[in-house]
Amino acid sequence: MSRTPSDAITWGMMLRKLPSLFRVVPRIIKGHKLANVRDPAQPCGLGWSFEQATQRNPQGPALLCGDISLSYAQVNEQANRIAHYWLAQGIDKGDCIAIFLENRPQLLITLLAAAKVGAVSAMINTSQTGDALVHSLALVAPAAVVVGDERVPAFEAVRGRTALPSVRTWWLADEHGAAVPCGFVDLLGNSEDYPSTNPASSRQVFFDDPCFYLYTSGTTGLPKAVVFRHGRWMRTAVHSGLIALDMQPDDVFYCPLPLYHATGLCVCWGAAISGASAFAIRRTFSAGRFWSDVRRHRATTLGYAGELCRYLIDLPASGEDRHHDVKKMIGTGLRPGAWAAFKARFGVEHICELYAASDGNIGFSNLLNFDNTVGFSLTGWALVRYDQGSGMPLRNLQGRLQKVPKGQPGLLLARIDDKAPLDGYTDAARNEESLYRDAFIPGDLYLNTGDLLRDLGFGHGQFVDRLGDTFLWKGESVSATQVENVLLQHRQVAEAVVYGVEVNGVDGRAGMAAITPSESLATLDFSELLQFLQSRLSAGAVPLFLRIKVKMDITDTFKYHKTRLRREAFDPCVIDDEPIYAWLPGTGTYVRVDRQLAMQIQGGRFCY
Template sequence: MSRTPSDAITWGMMLRKLPAIARAVPRIVKGMKLANVQDPSQPCGLGWCFEQATQRNPQGPALLYGDTVLSYAQVNAQANRIAHYLQAQGIGKGDCVAVFLENRPQLLITVLAVAKVGAVSAMINTSQTGDALVHSLALVAPVAVVVGDERVAVFNDVRGRTALSEARTWWVADQENAAAARGFVDLISNSEQYPGDNPASSQQVFLNDPCFYLYTSGTTGLPKAGVFRHGRWMRTATSFGLIALDMQPEDIVYCTLPLYHATGLCVCWGAAVCGASGFVIRRKFSASQFWNDVRRYRATTLGYVGELCRYLVDQPESGTDRQHAVTKMIGNGLRPGAWAAFKTRFGVGHICELYAASDGNIGFTNILNFDNTVGFSLMGWELVQYDHDSGAPLRNLQGRMQKVPKGEPGLLLARIDDKAPLDGYTDAAKTEKTVCRDVFAPGDRYFNTGDLLRNIGFGHGQFVDRLGDTYRWKGENVSTTEVENVLLQHSQICEAVAYGVAVSGTNGRAGMAAITPSESLATLDFSELLQFLRCKLPGYAVPLFLRIKVKMETTGTFKYQKTRLKAEGFDPCLAGDEPIYAWLPDTATYVRVDRQLATQIQGGQYRY
C-alpha cells in the first residue's frame, strides 16, 4: 500500500523551516551535551535531575492533582524523608521495590524516593490481577512493595504467592486520616520524622544504574520487564524537555496517561522535570473533562498516546475549543486521520509526535513540527527488507541484510553502540532474541524493533505498522494502520480496528475490521460503505468482514486490543451480540453473517 505523496518532506518544506532550525540549534547543542552522559562516575538520573529542578524553581508548582498543588521544594523534601526511611529499613542501591499505585502525587514521590536511594522501581500495571500480577512481581524479585490503598484487595488476593515480608509491604493512604490496611506498614506516617534534606545516595547514582523496570503490555502473552537506566532517563528528559519542547518553569504539562508506562512517566514527567515545569496528573482520562482541566490548570503542554486525541476530536464541538493556553503537545500514536482534525479544531501549534519503546534503544522526535511524522533520530538506524510471513529480516547470499528504497516500508533496526546501548529485559535470553548480528558488516549489532517505518525524506520517519499487525492477502501486504485510517475518513465510523483472519482454503489472511458507528447501526449504509472503501483502497486491502462494536476495548495506553478479535474471527457464535457482516464474492454490499453462512464460507462454498 502506497504512501500519500503529500507526506513526503521536500527541499521547499525544509527551507521554510530554516528559521526554526536556527533558533533550535543552541538548545540542541546544549541538550546533546546534557543528554549524553559518558562519564560513569558522574552523578545523573531522576533524583539528580529533580534536585537540579528544585534549585532552579523551588517554590514553583511541581505536582498538581485535584485541588492539591505541591512545589518542587515540597515534593523534594517528601521524597527525601521517604528515601531516608527506606535506607533505615535496609533498602539500598540496586534493590527492587515494586510500586503498585494509581495516578496520584504519592506515586511519583515514592518513585523519586526510590531513585534517590539508588534502588529500582518496578512499575506494576494497576489493571493487573491474579496470575499476571504474580508473574510481573516474580520477574523482578522485589525486596519490598508499595501498595496504594486502592489496590490493597487486589494485592491481598495474590499475597500468599509472593515472598514479600510484612515489614516491607508498605501502604499508602488514598484518603486523609485513613488507617493503614491490616498487614501493611504505613509508608508516609512512618517516614514523616526523617530528614527532608537530599540523601548522599542521590549523588551516587550513575548512568548505568537501573532506574525503573517498565513492563511491555503483554497483549500477545505475559508481560516482559524492560530495564530503564538513569542514563536513559537523562537522554529522555533532556531530549524531550529541552531539545524538542524547550520547557520552562512557567510551563505546565497536563498528563492523563498511566504513569506505569514510559510515555507518561519518562517522556511527559521527564520533560516537566527538565524544565522545572509543573506536572498535572489525573487518576483516569476523561474526554468530557479534558479541556476544562487544561483551562483550570493553565496548561501549556499536553501529553497524549494512542487514540486519546481521537476521543477528544469525537467530543461535541464547543465555542471554547480554542480557549486554552496550550501551544505544544507530545506523545505517540496520533493517526494521520486525526492529526489535521485535532490541530485545526483545537489550534495546537506544535504536535511533537515521537517514536520510542521502553524496551528499545532508539527514539525519534518531531522537533521541526512536520505533519504525520515521528521526526528524526540522532541514533543510527536502518530500514530493511523482511519476510512477510515470519516477520524475520531477510539476508542476501552474502548473509547481509538489505535496505529498502526511500519511501518504502521497512523493518526498523536500531544500531547498538556506546551512544545507544540496549538495556533490554530482566531476562537476558529474551533480550538476545531482539538482537541482530553481522547485519551490514562483521561484528555489528542492531536492535530489531519489530516495527515498520518509512523514510519520508531528510531522515524523517513515518510509522507504518507493528510487524504483527500487517498481514498478507492475495500475495500483497496490507497495513492495518492504513486500512484503519481510510475507515476513519468515513463520516459514519468513529472507531476502527483492522486485522487479518484465517479463511479455510485460502492463503494468507483476509481483511477484517471492527468498527464503531458514529450514530447507530441502523444509519450505516453498507453498500455505500463498500463503494467508499473500494474507491479509497486497493482491492486486496478492502476488508472482507466487519464486526460492529458499541465500544472498543483498549489498553491503559489507549491501544486497541486485537488479540481476542483475531482469535474470534468472523464466527458469530464467538462474537456474542456484536453482529458480523461479510462482503461475498461478486456482490456490492456487506451481508449479515449467521452460523450457516460462516460454515459455508469456511467450507469453501465462496471462492475468495
C-alpha cells in the first residue's frame, strides 16, 4: 500500500501549525512532570487524582447520566463511604474485586472506592455469560465481586463454578426499592453510615500499584487479562486530558463507550478527571439519540471508537447537525474516508485520533490536528521490516532489526524503558512472546505491537492495519484496511469488512469482503463494482468473494467480528441466509455461489 501524497506532512503544513505548537508545548512540559511519577513514595493514581479534582471543583458536576447529576464532592463522598466499609470488611491493598456492572454512575463510584483502598478492579465485560464469564473470573482470582442488579441472572448462572463467598458478593441496585437478591450483600445499604472523608489508604497508592485488570480477546476469542497500573493511568489521564484536550472545569465530556474498556474508562474518564470536568455517560450507545444527549448535557468534548463516527454520518442529515457545543473529540479507529465528512457535517474543530492498546506501552495522539493521522508519540518507537508469512520482525546479518524507509508501512515496535514501562498481561509468559531484545543496540528492549503503521513525516504516524488483518495472496501482501477504504468509496456500499479466506490447494489467503449495500441487493451492479475495484486496487487485492449482509455484527467497541467471518468463509452451507458471490477466473463479474459451485472451487476446478 503506497502512501497517499495528501497524507504526508510537509514543512509548509508544519509551519502553519506553529501557533498550535506554541500552545501545546507548555502543556507537554507540564504534563510530562505530572504524568511521569517516579518517586516510589509519592501518592498518585485514580483515587488520589479524583481527590485533587474534588478540591479544584467541589460543586462542579462530576458524573451525568440521564437526569442524574452528581458533583465532585458528592461522588467523592459516596466513594469514600464504600472504601471505609471495604476496609472494615478486610479488603486489603492488592486484593482483586471483580466488577460486573453496566454503564451507570454507581459503576464509576465503585471503581473510585476500590482505587482508594488500593484494590484492583477487574473490569468484566457485561455481555459475557457462561464459560467466558467463568474464564474471566478465574484469570484474576478475585477476593470479591460487585454485581449490578441487571447482571444478577448472568452471574447466578455460573456462581457455582466460582469460589466467591456470599459475604463478599456485593450487589448494587439498579433502581430504588429493589429487593436484595438471596446470597448477595447490599453494597450501598451497608456502607451508607461509614465516614465520607478521604481514607488514608488513598495516599498509600503509588505508581507501580495495579489499578485495573482489563480484558482483551486478541485473536483467540478467549479473554486475556491486562494489568493497568496507577502510574499508567496517570500518564493516560494527563496526556489525554491536559496535553491533548486541555480540559477545564467548564468542559463536559460525553462518552457513550463501554466503561470496561480502556478508551472509555482510562482515556475518556481520565481526561475528564484531569480537567475536573463533567463526565456524561450512557448505558448503551444509540446513534439516534447521540446528538440529543450531546445537546442535553451541553457537551464540549466527545469520546469515540471504531465505527461509531460512521454510524453518525449515516444518519439522515438534519438542520440540527451543527447545533451543539462540541469543539474536540478523542478516540480510535476513525477511517480516513469518514474523517473529512465528519468534520464538514458536524463542525467539530479538533479530532484527536489516538493509537494505543491495553496490552501495550505506547500511545500516539493527534495534538496538532492534522487529518488522517494518529499523531506523534512522546516515547520511543520504530517501524521495521517483517516476514509477511510469519509476521515476525526480520534481523539483518548483524542480528539487528531493520527500519523501513519513511512513508512505507512497517511493523510498530515500542521501546520499553523507565519512561514507557510495560505493565503487560497477568500471565508473564504471554509478555515474553512479544518482546525483542538487542533490537538495534545491545541491551535495548522493544515490544512488538502487532500493528502496521507508516511515518507521514515529523514523527506523525498513520495506522495501516493489524498484522492479523494483512494477508498474502499470490505473493502480494494485502491490507484489509486499504481494501475496505476503497469499497467504502463506492456509492452502493454502506459497510465493508475485508478478510482473507483459504482456498484448497492454493497458497495464501484469498480476499473476501462482507458488504452491506447502501440500498438493496437488487440495485447492486456486480460487474460495475468489480470494474470499480480493479481500477483502484492491484490485481491481488481485489476481493474474490463477497458476502452480502443486511446488517454487520459489531463488538461492544464498535469493531467488526472478523474471526467468525473468516471461519465461515464462503461456505453456503454455513451461511444459508446471506448470499455469497465469487469472481471466477477469466470472468468480468461476481456470480452467486451455491453448494455445488463452492465444492467446485474447493475441489480445484478453477485455476486461481
